[in-house]
Amino acid sequence: GEDVEQSLFLSVREGDSSVINCTYTDSSSTYLYWYKQEPGAGLQLLTYIFSNMDMKQDQRLTVLLNKKDKHLSLRIADTQTGDSAIYFCAESMDTGRRALTFGSGTRLQVQP
Amino acid sequence: DGGITQSPKYLFRKEGQNVTLSCEQNLNHDAMYWYRQDPGQGLRLIYYSQIVNDFQKGDIAEGYSVSREKKESFPLTVTSAQKNPTAFYLCASGGLLGDTEAFFGQGTRLTVV
Numbered sequence: 001g002e003d004v005e006q007s008l009f010l011s012v013r014e015g016d017s018s019v020i021n022c023t024y025t026d027s028s029s030t031y032l033y034w035y036k037q038e039p040g041a042g043l044q045l046l047t048y049i050f051s052n053m054d055m056k057q058d059q060r061l062t063v064l065l066n067k068k069d070k071h072l073s074l075r076i077a078d079t080q081t082g083d084s085a086i087y088f089c090a091e092s093m094d095t096g097r098r099a100l101t102f103g104s105g106t107r108l109q110v111q112p
Numbered sequence: 113d114g115g116i117t118q119s120p121k122y123l124f125r126k127e128g129q130n131v132t133l134s135c136e137q138n139l140n141h142d143a144m145y146w147y148r149q150d151p152g153q154g155l156r157l158i159y160y161s162q163i164v165n166d167f168q169k170g171d172i173a174e175g176y177s178v179s180r181e182k183k184e185s186f187p188l189t190v191t192s193a194q195k196n197p198t199a200f201y202l203c204a205s206g207g208l209l210g211d212t213e214a215f216f217g218q219g220t221r222l223t224v225v
Contacts, residue, residue, distance in 0.1 A: 042218045043216040088154060098143065100145075100157075105153075
């Protein structure tokens, strides 16, 4: 079955890099996503990566995918206080249900 | 402006009552989804629909019902059979391809009083 796991909490200082990690178990995952959720709000897609890619960079965000270990990470460079939020990793497939399966979320706290 | 709208933002329900949460999108998306979020947990899929007049159960469908009579609308009814309905409910819509971004509404917080 599908299972996506994340650590619950990460605290960094403003200006440092943040690395949020995620592991998944379904080797047939086709797409892997990172979403951001601010308090009391819906989810905002930050970036996604196809399973046949190793890395994707988008401004301050870098996604690394190790398909062999089923490990996904999100690096935020020059972390700002506005980056404080909960970050969810999610996976989906191109067949069958096609609905996102989410991890439990990592709360990122940025200290000024 | 294109988007997905959930209403109401806050909803209070007495025990034994059914309530319906609204979700509307004007993005022309085929697929729509309902998720439930509990504190400290990820999102769990309740129901999803990939086409009008068709929908499937997700992982936690018991005590919930949906309809998809129009492409734009996917209302969720929380019935009295749902034993622990207090949660944050999120609706999403997207295309049918995996690389299509799923857009989320702002959520409805349901509290049983």
